[in-house]
Amino acid sequence: MALKNRQKAEKEYKKAQAAEKAAEREYKRALAAEKAAAKKAEQKAKAEKRQQAQEAARKAREADRKAKEAERKAREAEKEAKEAERQANQATVAKKPAKKTAKPKKAKQTAKPRKVAAKVAKPAKPKRVVKASALAKPKRLRKSETEAGIIKKHGQADKPYTKQQDKEQEKKRKAFKEREKQLAKITKLHSKEILEGKVVSISNNVPDVKDNIIELFDVKKSYLTGDLEYEVLKGIDLKIKKGTFVVILGPSGSGKTTLLNIISGLDKANQGDVFVSGYNLSLLKDSHLTKFRRDTVGFIFQQYNLLTNLTARENAEVGENLAKTKNKALGIDEIFKVIEMDEHMNKFPSQLSGGQQQRVSIGRALAKNPKILFCDEPTGALDEEMGRKVLEILLDVNKAFKTSIIMVTHNPNFQYVADIVISVKNGSITSVKHNASPKKPSEINWG
Ligand SMILES: Nc1ncnc2c1ncn2[C@@H]1O[C@H](COP(=O)(O)OP(=O)(O)OP(=O)(O)O)[C@@H](O)[C@H]1O
Ligand SMILES: [Mg+2]
Numbered sequence: 001m002a003l004k005n006r007q008k009a010e011k012e013y014k015k016a017q018a019a020e021k022a023a024e025r026e027y028k029r030a031l032a033a034e035k036a037a038a039k040k041a042e043q044k045a046k047a048e049k050r051q052q053a054q055e056a057a058r059k060a061r062e063a064d065r066k067a068k069e070a071e072r073k074a075r076e077a078e079k080e081a082k083e084a085e086r087q088a089n090q091a092t093v094a095k096k097p098a099k100k101t102a103k104p105k106k107a108k109q110t111a112k113p114r115k116v117a118a119k120v121a122k123p124a125k126p127k128r129v130v131k132a133s134a135l136a137k138p139k140r141l142r143k144s145e146t147e148a149g150i151i152k153k154h155g156q157a158d159k160p161y162t163k164q165q166d167k168e169q170e171k172k173r174k175a176f177k178e179r180e181k182q183l184a185k186i187t188k189l190h191s192k193e194i195l196e197g198k199v200v201s202i203s204n205n206v207p208d209v210k211d212n213i214i215e216l217f218d219v220k221k222s223y224l225t226g227d228l229e230y231e232v233l234k235g236i237d238l239k240i241k242k243g244t245f246v247v248i249l250g251p252s253g254s255g256k257t258t259l260l261n262i263i264s265g266l267d268k269a270n271q272g273d274v275f276v277s278g279y280n281l282s283l284l285k286d287s288h289l290t291k292f293r294r295d296t297v298g299f300i301f302q303q304y305n306l307l308t309n310l311t312a313r314e315n316a317e318v319g320e321n322l323a324k325t326k327n328k329a330l331g332i333d334e335i336f337k338v339i340e341m342d343e344h345m346n347k348f349p350s351q352l353s354g355g356q357q358q359r360v361s362i363g364r365a366l367a368k369n370p371k372i373l374f375c376d377e378p379t380g381a382l383d384e385e386m387g388r389k390v391l392e393i394l395l396d397v398n399k400a401f402k403t404s405i406i407m408v409t410h411n412p413n414f415q416y417v418a419d420i421v422i423s424v425k426n427g428s429i430t431s432v433k434h435n436a437s438p439k440k441p442s443e444i445n446w447g
Contacts, residue, residue: 004005042342061225062253064111069257070303076266077305080294080322133215170226170371176222179270183282191285195292200280207275213372213404214240214263219272219282221258230260234427242371243402245395245438247414250424256408257376259424263406264297264374266290294322298365298373300394302380304357306349310361313345319364329422330401335363339393355386362393366403373397375407384446391417391441413444 102267156169197367199207207215221233232255240246250256261267262274266283268289274281277296284292298319306315336342339359349357358378365373375394379387395417398405415421416439423431 001077007332009353025412055201057252065378066413073266073301074305076237078422080114080318116194171225172229173227176224176270183270187283188282190280191288194280194283195288197278199275199278200283201273202271202280202282205273207273207278208239209275209278211241211269212239212275213242213244213277214238214262214406215273215275217273219269219274221255221262221267221269221271232427233262236272238422238429238432240404240406242404243398244404244408245398245417245419246404247420248408248424249410249421252410255427256424260374260376260406260408264299265293266374275278296370296371298368298370299413300358300361300365300373300375300378302377304349304354304361304365306314306357306360308349311346311348311364312352312356315349315360316367322368329364332363332367335366338366339363340389340405353386355382355389358382358386358390359393362390362397366397366401370403372404372406373404377409378407380410386442387446395441413446416444417441 032221079240092183118144162308174358183338186202190198194200198376199209201207201217203217205215216236216238219233219236219238220231222229222231224230224303236259248256248259258267262269262281263276265276265284269282272282276292279292281289281292306312307318310318313332313336316335320332333342336345339362341356341363344356349360352360362373362378373394382390391414394405394407397403407418415433416435419435419438421427421431421433421435
């Protein structure tokens with residue numbers, strides 16, 4: 001009996017021991033799972049925090065860039081206006097008779113501003129194509145050093161670099177600077193002759209200057225921010241025929257404005273040829289680019305950049321005075337009829353609505369008699385009614401004067417009024433569509 005009891009007790013003891021061990025195992029497992037979950041949550045929180053910080057940094061950079069861009073454009077407009085005023089003043093002083101015979105208004109209309117670019121030959125008949133690359137060949141870069149290898153995307157910039165990465169960045173920065181140096185050298189060699197009508201190509205391509213107003217060959221643009229090179233345009237090829245109405249569409253940050261700035265001579269590509277009206281803008285030095293812009297192109301921005309102390313008419317006269325040749329096709333009065341502003345010519349900008357001010361800025365651009373009108377979000381600050389009006393006027397200008405119009409917009413509905421629709425995504429052109437029968441602005445949806 002005693003033996004039986006002892007055996008039973010031992011059995012129960014072992015059972016209790018096994019249960020205790022199992023409980024301990026279970027506890028350890030739960031503890032490990034809890035630790036793993038905590039670690040995972042911590043990692044997730046860290047990743048989210050890092051992502052938020054990177055996004056905030058990206059937004060700050062973008063805001064900073066946009067502010068600088070707006071500042072630059074305002075400076076540019078102010079410079080052009082000052083130059084026009086200076087020319088107009090000089091002309092008025094030169095023509096002013098000793099006595100009070102002529103009315104100042106009349107003097108303003110008849111006086112000829114001094115022609116700054118009078119000696120510049122038109123690039124109508126290029127005789128021969130000089131291959132710039134043969135003259136000063138930029139140092140050839142190895143694949144690892146070319147754009148594809150060196151681009152660091154936004155968002156990655158905030159991760160700390162290893163020593164090896166630091167070295168690579170330094171090498172890339174040097175390669176970027178070296179390319180810029182080479183380009184400056186070729187520019188110095190050819191800028192003047194390009195302005196005088198010679199066709200000079202870096203990529204050995206011959207542009208069709210008779211039919212095409214714009215031809216781009218493998219155009220790349222990158223910015224060096226700190227030690228990082230960020231490629232914004234990744235090899236753009238494009239041909240636009242004279243007199244075309246082009247709309248450039250694409251998501252925010254895709255490179256639309258950068259492309260427009262490069263085609264219009266507000267900014268320069270780091271690689272490739274940008275032929276506009278026969279001039280290779282990639283190889284024009286800054287002062288020659290200014291001449292090109294003054295004589296060949298007009299700009300319309302989202303903000304109208306009118307001079308507030310001048311009337312609508314005087315603002316347009318500033319544009320007229322900037323022109324190399326006076327607008328023979330259209331005088332200021334006719335222009336104000338086209339933009340349907342003839343009743344408001346003597347009002348100051350503060351007395352006009354947004355759409356009316358934008359029409360005056362179109363008038364100012366037209367008074368220069370430009371071959372191309374570049375418009376960056378021209379209806380971006382307008383309501384639907386005024387926006388449609390401005391779009392109609394731009395189309396009228398395109399039809400009536402065969403002015404080529406290149407317009408950047410966020411509004412996908414605008415593609416239906418254009419002859420050609422270029423879609424840009426992530427620094428590349430993803431499609432170029434031809435519109436067989438473009439619609440009228442009144443026929444498209446707006447918002
Ligand atoms: N000067 C600069 N320095 C550094 N990065 C720049 C500079 N200019 C543009 N970028 C970058 O190039 C990219 C394209 O900019 P861009 O202004 O061309 O875009 P977008 O398509 O016009 O955008 P949105 O529709 O918002 O106007 C952006 O990521 C921008 O941050
Ligand atoms: Mg833009």
